[in-house]
Amino acid sequence: MTDSYAASDPNTETGWRGSQEIWLEAAYQLLLESGVDSVKILTLAKQLKLSRTSFYWFFKDRDALLEALLTLWQEKNTAALLRQAASYAQSLAEATLNIFDCWLDNAIFDNSFEHAVRSWGVQSPQVSKALEEADRIRLEAIKAMFVHHGCEPLVADVRSRALYLTQIGYISMNTQEDVGIRMQRVPAYVAIFSGTLPNAAELARFHQRHSYK
Known part of the structure; x- marks a missing residue:
């Protein structure tokens, strides 16, 4: 699937899920812009136009993402x-x-x-x-x-x-x-x-x- 598919259907669980690097980069940007409290899975999913469940292909939970940061x-x-x-x-x-x-x-x-x-x-x-x-x-x-x-x-x-x-x-x-x-x-x-x-x-x-x- 292409990026446009994920963007048109952000709730899909079968489309493009991004990558660990993409999720981490988005978390990094949020950390710099708004602090650690803003680094949340749902916020990142909306920003990336990806499903929230896509996150769990790359990280166990939010704590794992913060540890990666x-x-x-x-x-x-x-x-x-x-x-x-x-x-x-x-x-x-x-x-x-x-x-x-x-x-x-x-x-x-x-x-x-x-x-x-x-x-x-x-x-x-x-x-x-x-x-x-x-x-x-x-x-x-x-x-x-x-x-x-x-x-x-x-x-x-x-x-x-x-x-x-x-x-x-x-x-x-x-x-x-x-x-x-x-x-x-x-x-x-x-x-x-x-x-x-x-x-x-x-x-x-x-x-x-x-x-x-």
């Missing part, structure tokens, strides 16, 4: 930050800029998803626990990056916390900042977090990655 967040954002922390850099300043890529490119690190999950964690002990574990893993990775570039462990710990927790504060407060202003502040941020300013070549590569002139 949490797994998606873990796989996307935590994995991205770990990759950036381990990325090649010629200096500590450049390594810090690699982390900054997360904050400026939603394709690398989904800041809106992060905000939504942290808001969700306020009302869910399970999600709150997952956030605590993610924060621990991410901080360890950033600390290891600082140690790799010559920082003493205690200094690396403090710098990693300053870098990471500052950005999580930006995200949790849903701070909106003009990209141009943010870019102007980047060298000073790098100096505060790493103890050294990025050189012209490092900044040029960073600007190029983010199509900033």
Whole structure:
């Protein structure tokens, strides 16, 4: 059956049922737009113009869908930050800029998803626990990056916390900042977090990655 069949008969149980990815993507969009309380099976079915029973071909229940959303967040954002922390850099300043890529490119690190999950964690002990574990893993990775570039462990710990927790504060407060202003502040941020300013070549590569002139 085609998509048009499902759209013309949203109550059908024999037409196109979508896919796990389609249901999960719709849930993700609802989470970002309206919070976890809006992520309901009937709402998703109406939005997708699919039967409610189609949902159960892919997920046992709403809890299973929410668990899949949490797994998606873990796989996307935590994995991205770990990759950036381990990325090649010629200096500590450049390594810090690699982390900054997360904050400026939603394709690398989904800041809106992060905000939504942290808001969700306020009302869910399970999600709150997952956030605590993610924060621990991410901080360890950033600390290891600082140690790799010559920082003493205690200094690396403090710098990693300053870098990471500052950005999580930006995200949790849903701070909106003009990209141009943010870019102007980047060298000073790098100096505060790493103890050294990025050189012209490092900044040029960073600007190029983010199509900033």
